[in-house]
Amino acid sequence: MDWDKLRIFHAVADAGSLTHAGETLNLSQSAVSRQIRALEESLSATLFHRHARGLILTEQGELLFEATSSMSRRLDAAAARIRDSEDEVFGELRVTTTVGFGTLWLAPRLPALYAQYPDLKIDLMLEERVLDLPMREADVAIRMKEPSQADLIRRRMMAVRMKLYATPEYLRANGTPESLNDLASFRLICQSVTATQVSAGATLVRELLSHPVRSTFTVNNYFGVLQAVLNHLGIGLLPDYVTEDFTDLVNVLPDVQSHEIPVFLAYPEELRQSKRIAAFRDFVLEEIIAYRKSRSRADSATLG
Template sequence: MQQGYPMDWDKLRIFHAVAAAGSLTHAGDILHLSQSAVSRQIRALEESLSTVLFHRHARGLILTEQGELLFDATKSMSRRLDAASARIKDSAEEVFGELKVTTTTGFGTLWLAPRLPALYEKYPDLNIDLMLEERVLDLPMREADVAIRMKEPSQADLIRKKLMSVRMRLYASQEYLDKEGTLDEIEEIGRHRLICQAPSAFQVSAGATLTQHLLSYDKPRLLHMNNYFGVLQGVLSNLGIGVLPDYVIEDFPGLVRVLPDIESGEVPTFLAYPEELRQSKRIMAFRDFVQDEIIAHRKSIRDARTG
């Protein structure tokens, strides 16, 4: 039996660039190689594997089934190399480079993004790639470097820290209440328009439970949104009473809390990142920034209550 030889790393690097670009020409531009040089390396790799990796046609290249298998492997290798590169770069004292942060649309737009100037002022060479989506990204597979989530992460090999607890409450603009009348009892909800996330939209269970409780009374008119940023815009536009997380109040002090005795259960908020990035100075800088902002956020709420 003939003994196999390990695949050439350089050929794999070129294959990965071609698969990602879908074109020999584009890959050559990225790699600073001629199209013919890239083509020779791909043919050599196919010969060494005794398989065809690409279907070639006029519009570009499409991976074969075997090519897809190899591309999955090179993507995993690329992520691991990126992680190693990040750790090596972060061994210096400077905090710089890209940091991929994922969180929900509501928290990212309403709480995190308005506070980023303080982070950039301290670390001007740090570049944040902020990914706002409800889908839970795979941190161990480096879909993101750090996450802020509205529940404790269940993935293994993560360092997690509880940041704060959030509650869903009812808010309206003063202009809306002046026009439509105040709401003193929950039984009066039927006289108003309720702005909330649609039942089919991804949301924290505490928010959905609160909304279901409100709808068990006289059914109000409804305006459904698919995230809390939309709910807030509806409230600010004087369209009704919104179900919103309590962290919005600090930045929108003009909102009026409606039915103060009505609120959801606690929603724990966690910051998480992979074990392998434990020593990353970018992660540490972001973690410390968020914790400092949380402390300032709590103090402002306490001051508002006592004031």
């Protein structure tokens, strides 16, 4: 099968238009059209339905586009590995993690990484959906459970627990609960039990809501919960790592907490030699070591 025709087919399928594909490939519309017709003839199949608004893949076209997409991802991976053979750390690194961890823990620390590697280009993808690393939807992932996909290098980085926090201002105005039953006099801020979140967090939310609560405010991510807590709206259920950057927050009902939530860093086996991933991995490890030391000092001060 002609590789050049496949490249042109992929561009047309991706753009949905002969004209737009031609602009991307620096080819005329007629040249692109001829190549597509030749490919269809060689396969004895119609790859596109022609419509006034553009082109739509046929069932056979969808099968071929899936194959060319896989080829494109593999070529991108090969190009990344070739670039990573250089001594310098540069280029794009696609990192995926949850909205909460990405906004509250990772993003505030990235200036230090950019200071080390100013030519790095990080594409931070924050979503609860688990992206497919072997299919190159992302280069590296930080996940709140051990990845189950094959052919991944994975490392447990830290552990998180969900706890209840409030500002001193809110507690001065409303008092401090001494038991879960006291929540009947307070506003609880948390994710909805139906929101996508780690199972340990959802379990604790259900437990808290099984007690009488005066008022609730639910948000679909922890960044929103934190903003509501910082603005003195109530007592919020948050990951315990927020206290390093928001030291004024008070841990309410310290004995109430979720089960331990492991945090894993993972990336495809084929990117084992990637200098960009190694730089990012080592940076995250250094930040976690610093975080652990800070937590240890804080715990010692509390016990003292």
